[in-house]
Amino acid sequence: MTENKxxxxxxxxxxxxxxxxxxxxxxxxxxxxxxxxxxxxxxAEHLTGKQILVPFDYYFDELLERIDGFLNESDVAFLIxxxxxxxxxxxxxxxxxxxxxxxxxxxxxxxxxxxRLKRTLDLPGVCKSAVIVSPRTLGDRPxxxxxxxFARPGTTLLIYMNNMPLSELVTELRRGYGxxxxxxxxxxxxxxxxxxxEGVLSDIEGKVGDRDFFNLSAKTKxxxxxxxxxxxxxxxxxxxxxxxxxREHIWHYRDNE
Numbered sequence: 001m002t003e004n005k006x007x008x009x010x011x012x013x014x015x016x017x018x019x020x021x022x023x024x025x026x027x028x029x030x031x032x033x034x035x036x037x038x039x040x041x042x043x044a045e046h047l048t049g050k051q052i053l054v055p056f057d058y059y060f061d062e063l064l065e066r067i068d069g070f071l072n073e074s075d076v077a078f079l080i081x082x083x084x085x086x087x088x089x090x091x092x093x094x095x096x097x098x099x100x101x102x103x104x105x106x107x108x109x110x111x112x113x114x115x116r117l118k119r120t121l122d123l124p125g126v127c128k129s130a131v132i133v134s135p136r137t138l139g140d141r142p143x144x145x146x147x148x149x150f151a152r153p154g155t156t157l158l159i160y161m162n163n164m165p166l167s168e169l170v171t172e173l174r175r176g177y178g179x180x181x182x183x184x185x186x187x188x189x190x191x192x193x194x195x196x197x198e199g200v201l202s203d204i205e206g207k208v209g210d211r212d213f214f215n216l217s218a219k220t221k222x223x224x225x226x227x228x229x230x231x232x233x234x235x236x237x238x239x240x241x242x243x244x245x246x247r248e249h250i251w252h253y254r255d256n257e
Contacts (some may be wrong), residue, residue, distance in 0.1 A: 002057075005095050006067060006076045008090055010083025010106015014042045015190030018107040031074030039079045042191060053092075064072040064096055071100070082108045086132055089159050110158050110214055111225050113186045116196060121156045124242045130156040135164050136223070151176025156231035161223040162214050166205055173230055174201050182234025185212045187226045200235065 007026040012018030019027075027033070027046055034055040035043065050124050055063060055078060079202045080090055083106035092103055110132070114121055121130045139146050151173050152156060162169060173183070180200045185208065187195040199207045216223035 002072045004073075004075045006071070006078065006093075006101040008080055008084060008094060008101060008103045010104055010108070011039060011043065011079040011081060012107040012126045013082060013109050013112050013190035014039060015112075016043050016046060016189075018103065018112060018190060019043075019046070020106060023104050023106060026102075026116075027077050029075045030077035032070045033077045033079065035079045036081060038191060039081070043079060046105075051171040058087070060092065063093070067093075067097070076081070080106065082106060086110075087134065098215075109160075109189060109227055112189055113158075113184075113229060116186065116189065117184055117198070117229070117234065119159070119234055121229065121231070121233050123236055123238060126154075127156050127231055127233045128154040130158065134160045134162070135169075137163050148176045149171055151179075151230070153177055153179065154232070156229065156233050159228035159230065162226065162228055163216070163223070164214070165216060166214070168206060170201050170205060172256045177201070177230075180231050181230060182232045183228065184234060185213050185226055185228055187224070187228065189225070191225065198234070200250065201230075 007030060009023040009026055010020070011023065024046065030050065032051045032053070033047055034053050035047070036054060036056060040047065040052050040054075053066075058066065067076055069221060077100045078093070079091060080088055082088070082095070084090060084103050085108055094103060110121070119128065133150050134240065135147055137156075138144065157173075159169075164172070170183075173181075180202050181195055182198070183204050184198045185204070187197075194212075195213075197204065197207050212218070215222065221246065
């Protein structure tokens with residue numbers, strides 16, 4: 001008899017159209033689904049007839065106890081925003097469950113944002129690196145790198161869970177980049193109420209206006225669902241020169257040509 005398992009399913013930013021085929025197959029086998037808000041709403045068509053719970057309603061040991069009970073009856077799913085790769089709180093559960101669970105990759109928020117913007121974030125000849133950061137986790141210990149250490153020419157920054165006012169964020173970015181690079185605020189990507197504001201450091205504050213994309217005026221401390229992407233790649237134009245260079249010096253030699 002096959003033992004039931006827990007499936008940690010990368011659910012993407014929240015649009016069920018971004019659920020992978022593997023994720024959809026695993027989800028269909030599960031009688032119980034832990035879904036953070038608002039995934040119980042956006043994934044409603046995949047959750048009919050299933051017991052839906054919010055994982056953050058439980059302390060860790062309580063959650064493991066509930067999981068153990070549910071596994072006696074059926075497979076269990078966790079819908080993971082994005083996937084397990086970055087800023088995910090589910091690693092402890094994965095470690096505790098061990099061989100009783102599997103992790104299914106999903107469309108990460110960075111991947112979905114790149115597609116929405118129609119931009120390669122490490123554009124050759126323009127950007128040498130892409131760095132994922134969050135002001136909430138930088139500089140926690142003496143000697144740790146600060147936000148300004150990453151905001152450098154030739155680097156695309158993907159800023160998760162920003163908790164700085166936009167004016168302060170722009171000031172730090174201009175200090176680091178030293179030029180008027182591109183910036184995009186992607187709010188509630190793949191969810192109802194999605195908004196995307198694109199600009200450069202000198203005009204983004206005017207374009208955003210008084211909209212609180214970072215949840216700074218709210219009573220709750222819950223991070224806003226806004227990804228900020230910054231760098232030269234957002235406003236650069238690729239004319240095909242690099243394509244021809246690779247065709248001549250790299251692709252030409254594939255398959256022993």
